[in-house]
Amino acid sequence: MNRSASPPPSFPIDELLPRIRDSLAAHPRLVLEAPPGAGKTTQVPPALLDAPWLAGQRIVMLEPRRVAARAAATFMAGQRGEPVGETVGYRIRFENKVSARTRIEVVTEGILTRMIQDDPMLEGIGALLFDEFHERHLAADLGLALALDVQAGLREDLRIVVMSATLDGERLANFLDAPRLSSAGRAFPVEVAHFPARRDEALEAQTRRAVEHALAAHPGDVLVFLPGQREIARVEAALGQALPAPAPAVLTLHGELPVEQQSQVLQPDPQGRRRVVLATNVAESSVTLPGVRVVIDSGLAREPRYDPNSGFARLDVVHVAQSSADQRAGRAGRIADGWAYRLWPQSQRLEPQRRPEIAQVELAGLALELAAWGNVALPFVDAPPPGALAAARDLLQRLGAVDGAVINAFGKRMLALGTHPRLAAMLLAPRGDDEKALACDLAALVEARDPLRSRSDALAERWQALAAFRRGRVSADASRSGLAALDQAARQWRRRLRVDTAPADSVPAHALGDLLLHAFPDRIARQHPSDPFRYQLANGRSAKLFDDSALYGEPWLVISELRDDPRDARVLRAAPLDEARLRRDFPQRFTSEDRVVWDAGARRIAAQRESRFDRIVLDTRALAKPDPSRFADALVDAVHQLGLDALPWTEPLSQWRARVRCLRAWLGELDGLPDLSDAALLASLDRWLKPALAGKTRLDALDEGAFSEALKSGMEWSLRQRIDALAPTRISVPSGLERRIEYGFDDHADDGRGAPMPPVLAVKLQELFGLADTPRIADGRVPLTLHLLSPGGKPLQITQDLRGFWDRTYPEVKKEMKGRYPRHPWPEDPWSATATHRAKPRGT
Known part of the structure; x- marks a missing residue:
């Protein structure tokens, strides 16, 4: 270590460090519980550097947030008296501070996934540390599942440590089959109170009053938790000149800040002023803000939620979990007694724990990672919901990223972009630089919130507003800040894709849709032939335009936002596309097929040639000479529609079916008895009924004998005899x-x-x-x-x-x-009487 390094401060976790080293020497996995302020983030990685089992290899620590990753690496490097990038470095999106000498790398979630995917052996890495795992980000769950798979199959020597402040440590330890260690924290008492809002009071006004009260009533700095940058800007403006003299420094902290501004927030004020820090939940854990004695908590955060309208996970403002609220309040008790003011009613109940992202976001990105890994049965702490994962895999098929369950060359290119598969497919579609620049604009547009205040459903109007903003014009119904954010996001995409061409001022009417169809192949839509407001979608659904739609009359659309509704889905945002471009880009999805189907209305077989794009029927024509071999399929479809009662049941056959079903229930050990329930018979029509329908053109052509033999097909003669013996007629x-x-x-x-x-x-x-x-x-x-x-x-x-x-x-x-039937025997002793079916002879 550099001689100029300052003596390290003490942390509550220090006394636990020897036990952590010993545990990892005996067992390759560990769950470490430590409250905020214990020092786990900055003290555990250096403590493991000299462990014999590490054998000089690197330690990689996952941090969910960029601010925390930079701060942790900077602090650990400072303890060693070194600049970042020597022994300790970090890697985050668009920023790399590591060198050949780096042995502790702090990385963000996407970086870790790429490291494991690119090198499953993890050459030169001896330990993976998952910090702040309680945040339960999807990328952290995937990273841990990949790491466990590597450890089980390739690297038994790899150490995995899962660290958390607020988590069900016992459940996690059981899942990992790992020891569990807990550290004490460094906390002083915190007095919690609810700061009520006035009637119809906006968040920024309530927050301003709470800050003024805190500065007047308590010492120290004030940390304010707000959901996002938008709310931070509003509160910052509301504070304005309202703060008492001497005016404190008002600072902001969120993940998009430049490094210099983040560093400023993490240090005491150089002029000795009190500080008011307006922060997102990035300040909940991992980073320590000096001097904070008061916390003001809005109780809100922006977290990803699946938006079925757009098909993306978007950041929504949601109430935090109780565990997060407790963690935020604890920030006020790091250096002395503190105070926490909650800006929600005391009667409001919060969820106890944060729900994992994997249970509530769209999973196309996860499905693509699993396809690239080649093992879909990864050990997830919480398994991805089967329905959401199946929908994600279906989307990957439509995007052309996979062949079956295997990622293809195009899918690998998509994965390398590190963005949502929809956007990746669109960004890889353009042929020239002009289209690439336009694709960057579209990527920004579909990810962002609407910059227009109007309800128009034309995506082109949003792009035209963006183009006008670049020329210095902003219409009255547009948000200047929203357009500025769009322009910046598009610029970042162009830089990332190495696009030097400037965005165009104008484009043809179909240009947006011609690119957007690569992102939303499932939402390519064609106007219904009998209703110009209704559209048939490639995924088999339908949707309707609003009465005042700007898209009325367009024969083809690609829909970027769709409000799903059981009664009538509505098109919220779309762009027209050129059918010729669609045929050129997706020729394999245009098909023509001869179909023999059951016409339920006419109760007969109909033969037709059907032209389709995906599941959109483009044209249907009757076939003069259908293939007779396909009639059986149509008749099977008829039975699916009409039910089993459409078949020629006889009373003896119905009784035989009941006998078999009863024996299955009475004699479970009797082998070979088929399941003859309605559900089982309908599910297996192709096996038992279809052969009997060969050559027939009508259901009533199936006679009772052939039907009976079909139902009993596959049963050995000996089993049929056994049925007759056990359940005689x-x-x-x-x-x-x-x-x-x-x-x-x-x-x-x-x-x-x-x-x-x-x-x-x-x-x-x-x-x-x-x-x-x-x-x-x-x-x-x-x-x-x-x-x-x-x-x-x-x-x-x-x-x-x-x-x-x-x-x-x-x-x-x-x-x-006896009196009613005198001619029939009614003996005194029925036990010894002769049984008879006849009356007594006359005269007896």
């Missing part, structure tokens, strides 16, 4: 005759799973004289339900206990029935 009774057994299955019983109904034997009472016990089937497991009938065939008793009937009920039945 008839049974011999003491009278010498055979009587029918009726089977039934209740599909709604047992919570909707279905259950067998008791099998019924309906028989005249006289035919059972001398039989003591109720007959049984299914290897004696199931008693028959006896419907004991009078000589006239009317039910006298329903029972499964024949012995009990003879003992207790028969005398009463005999007494009542």
Whole structure:
């Protein structure tokens, strides 16, 4: 270490450092819990540098935020008396401060993912540290899953440390099968109070009053948590000249600030003034602001949420979780007793923990990373929702990024851009420099909030406002700051893509849509032939224009924003496109197919040639000579639409089906019995029914015998005989005759799973004289339900206990029935009487 390094300050985590080193020597994973101020971010990495298991390799620490990454690296380097980029460095987007001598690299989330994807062996890296994991960013979850996969398959020696301030450490330790260590923090008591808003008071006015109160009532600096830059600017303007003399320094802190301004916020005021720091949640953890005694918390943050209108995750203002609110309040107790003022009602309840991003954002980027990695079964702390992941993979197919589940060359180029796959596909589509510059404008436009105050649905109006802004003109319905942000974002894209061509002043009407279709291939839309306000989308859905739409009359659109609605989806933002360009860029998605389908209205087969773009039907024409081999498919579709009742069921076949279903429930160990439920039969129509429909043009051409054999297809003859033995259709009774057994299955019983109904034997009472016990089937497991009938065939008793009937009920039945049916036997002793189905001979 450089001799000029200052003696390191002490931190609460210092006494835990030997245990951390020892734990990692014995186990390759560790969960470290440490509250803000404990020193985990800046003290743990240097403490591991000389560990024998590290063997001179590098340590890479993930920081979720750029401000924190720079601050942590700068602090650790300063402790060693070195500039950043020597032993300690950092890498963030568009900035690299590392050298060949660097052994501790602090990186942001996207950087870590690229490092692992580019070099799965992680050559020269001995430890990965995931700091502030409780923030549960999608990129951190992916990075940890990739790291665990590398450790399990390639690098058993790799150490993984997950560090957090507010997290369910026990759950995480169980998931990682890792030891768990906890550090004390450095905190003083903080008095928490709620600072009520006045009626209809804006956030900036309430915040200004809270700041004025804090400066008057308490010592020290004031840290104000606000959701984003927009709110910071408004509060900064509201403070203005209202602050008391001597006026404190008002500073801002967010991720987009230049390094110099960030460094200024992280140091005491050089003139000794009190400070008011207006910060986003970047100040929640990782960075330490000196001198703060008061925290004012809006209780809000901007976090990514999936926006189904745009198809992107966008930053929305949301209420923070209780864990974040507690962490923010704790910032006031770092150096002495503190105070925290919350700008929401005390009655308002917050969610206890922050929800992981993976559960609430669009997953196309994650799906592309998984396709590049080649293993979709990664160990995620919280698995991605299957529905969202399936939708993301479908989008990648449409974008042309994958072949099946495997990333292709175009997908790898998209991944290298490090942006959302939709934007990456569009940015790679242009052929010339003019189109590339326009694509950069579009990338800025679709990511940003609307710069216009009007409700127009034409994306072209936004681009025209941007072009006018560059010429020094801003229309009355446009936001100057919004257009300036758009212009800056487009400039960054041009610089990133090495586009030297200046943006155009004007473009043809279809130019925007001709590029945008590469970002939204699922939302390419064609005007409905019978309704000019309605459009058919490539993904099979439909959407409608507003009555005053600026896009009315356009035959083709690409929709960048769509309000989904069960009744009627609405086009919020779109641009027209040129069909010739669509055919040139996506020729493989234009198809022509001969189809034989079931016409439900006419209840017959219809044969037609259908031209389509993706799932948009462009043209349909009747076929004069359809292929007969395809009729069976259409008839199977008919059964899907009409249901199984459309097939020629007979009573014996319905009973056979009920017998099989009952036996599956009664004798679960009996192998080979098929599932004959409605759902199973409909799901397997292609297997059992389609062969029987070959050569037929109508459903009613399927006769009962062929249908019966189709239903029983695949069953061995021995199994069919076994069914007849276990669940017979008839049974011999003491009278010498055979009587029918009726089977039934209740599909709604047992919570909707279905259950067998008791099998019924309906028989005249006289035919059972001398039989003591109720007959049984299914290897004696199931008693028959006896419907004991009078000589006239009317039910006298329903029972499964024949012995009990003879003992207790028969005398009463005999007494009542003997006079009504005098020609039939009613013996005193039914046990020894001869069973008969006949009346007594005349005269007896």
